[in-house]
Amino acid sequence: MDNNEFEQLSSLWQSSEEKTMPHMDKLLKRHKRQSFILKINILIELAAILAVSYMFILSFFQNMSLIKQLWVGFATVWGMSLFVLMSKSRLSSLKHLKSAQLSTSLEAHRRLIKNEIFRWSLSIKATWLFMFAFTVFGITKCYFTSCTGNEGTQFAISFIVLSVAQAFFIRKNKTAKVVLHTLEE
Amino acid sequence: MVTFTKDSKKEAIIAQYWPQISRAASGYECRPALSDELAQEMALSIWRSLDGFNKQCSLNTYIYRVIHNTAIDHIRRHSRLSEDEFDEATACEQASPETSALQAQRQKQLLNAVNKLPLSLRQVMLLKLEDLTNVEISDVLGISDANVGIRLHRAKEQLSKLLVGIN
Numbered sequence: 001m002d003n004n005e006f007e008q009l010s011s012l013w014q015s016s017e018e019k020t021m022p023h024m025d026k027l028l029k030r031h032k033r034q035s036f037i038l039k040i041n042i043l044i045e046l047a048a049i050l051a052v053s054y055m056f057i058l059s060f061f062q063n064m065s066l067i068k069q070l071w072v073g074f075a076t077v078w079g080m081s082l083f084v085l086m087s088k089s090r091l092s093s094l095k096h097l098k099s100a101q102l103s104t105s106l107e108a109h110r111r112l113i114k115n116e117i118f119r120w121s122l123s124i125k126a127t128w129l130f131m132f133a134f135t136v137f138g139i140t141k142c143y144f145t146s147c148t149g150n151e152g153t154q155f156a157i158s159f160i161v162l163s164v165a166q167a168f169f170i171r172k173n174k175t176a177k178v179v180l181h182t183l184e185e
Numbered sequence: 186m187v188t189f190t191k192d193s194k195k196e197a198i199i200a201q202y203w204p205q206i207s208r209a210a211s212g213y214e215c216r217p218a219l220s221d222e223l224a225q226e227m228a229l230s231i232w233r234s235l236d237g238f239n240k241q242c243s244l245n246t247y248i249y250r251v252i253h254n255t256a257i258d259h260i261r262r263h264s265r266l267s268e269d270e271f272d273e274a275t276a277c278e279q280a281s282p283e284t285s286a287l288q289a290q291r292q293k294q295l296l297n298a299v300n301k302l303p304l305s306l307r308q309v310m311l312l313k314l315e316d317l318t319n320v321e322i323s324d325v326l327g328i329s330d331a332n333v334g335i336r337l338h339r340a341k342e343q344l345s346k347l348l349v350g351i352n
Contacts, residue, residue, distance in 0.1 A: 001341045006313075009295060009344075013314040016292045019207040022225045024196055024232060109257045116261075179261050182304050 042087075049083050052076050067144065071137045078133070082126045089115050089122075113180045120173035127166045134158065195235050199228050202248055205315055206231075212311045213256040215300045223259045230255040242324055249317065249325045253308060260304070298347035306340035309333055313340075 001009075056076040059069045092115055138155045141147065199206075210224035234251045238244065302310055312322045319333045326333070 001345045006341065010314050010316060012288075012291055012295055013208065013299075014204075014316075015288070016208055016211070016296070017289075018204050019210065019221055019224050021200060021203045022228060024192070024199065024228065027225055027229050028232070109254070109261055112258075113261050182260060 042090075045083060045086075049079050052079050065145075067137065067140055071133070074133050074137075078126065078130060082122065085122055086119055089119050110180065113176055117173060117176045117180065120169055120176055123169045124166065124173060127162060127169060131159070131162050131166070134162065195232050198235065198244075198248070199231055202231065202252075203228070205249075206252055208315070209252050209256060209311055211296055212299050212307065212314075214259065215296070219259075223256065226259060227252050227255045230258075246321055246324045249312060249315075249321075253312070253325060257304075294348065298344055301347055302340060302343055306336055306343060309336040310340040310344060313337055 052072070053076050056072045059072050064072070092111075141151075206224050206227045210220050210227060214220040214223045230251050231248055234247075238247050242250075299307060299310060299314075308326055309322055312325060317325070319330055319337070322333045322337075323330045328336075
């Protein structure tokens with residue numbers, strides 16, 4: 001391709017039709033709304049952790065069976081560890097997002113996507129662990145105490161929900177890795 | 186640091202660069218709805234970044250840097266298509282029988298070809314198509330002049346092949 005041909009391409013490119021320019025005030029409002037939703041999500045997660053912790057503490061006073069106590073204990077430790085690790089990674093991402101670097105440096109994007117991959121991998125491992133513990137809990141409960149049909153259905157539904165969530169996490173993780181590869185190509 | 190305290194001043198800058206923003210969005214994102222969204226993201230990023238402009242480079246270079254990094258951010262968050270799916274998506278964008286104007290058809294062909302370039306080559310190509318010099322491109326992308334030259338050479342080669350393929 002010689003210079004003349006490229007100049008023709010360049011003028012062809014620059015003559016393409018423009019998109020409609022957005023109203024900046026509406027755009028800024030939408031951005032603020034997104035930040036608000038992000039904060040609400042963090043609050044919901046925190047509330048869920050607190051609720052499980054409360055149940056765990058309550059289980060000591062309510063003479064819950066050992067199996068149930070172990071289960072609630074596991075859920076509390078699992079939730080807290082996940083929340084702390086996730087929040088740490090999120091904070092690191094938020095730092096990059098707040099700095100001007102994101103608009104000016106490709107390296108900042110790489111770090112962000114690596115953080116995202118870490119969070120998805122963590123979610124995958126945590127969900128495997130949760131599914132394993134959930135299965136152990138279900139089997140133990142049915143083995144030592146009686147299991148009704150209703151409980152069996154609840155167990156199956158919970159397992160399906162967890163499997164769907166796991167499939168979602170695996171897909172997200174795979175996509176994030178593809179994006180990192182694209183950024184590094 | 187230069188402060189763009191007045192919103193009207195920022196809006197004027199965005200209006201001035203809107204054609205470039207619009208074209209860059211199309212160059213990075215072939216799906217029309219997402220392309221519009223990307224253009225809006227770019228405008229918003231420029232708005233938010235203008236206060237951080239410290240005259241270390243020209244405003245032109247700074248704005249292009251913000252535009253192209255926003256595109257990378259968009260790819261990070263929205264790249265959900267594999268290469269095969271991508272080809273299918275772009276195939277939908279091929280000139281339709283209703284497209285009467287030859288100019289519009291050629292623009293679409295060029296856009297499709299640019300969309301198919303690997304990211305590293307697409308970045309330099311999009312900036313070169315906007316008539317930036319190699320030095321300016323190296324400033325925008327933070328790579329050496331020599332690297333720009335190499336990428337540009339490869340990008341031109343691949344673009345030629347893609348355009349021949351389309352034609």
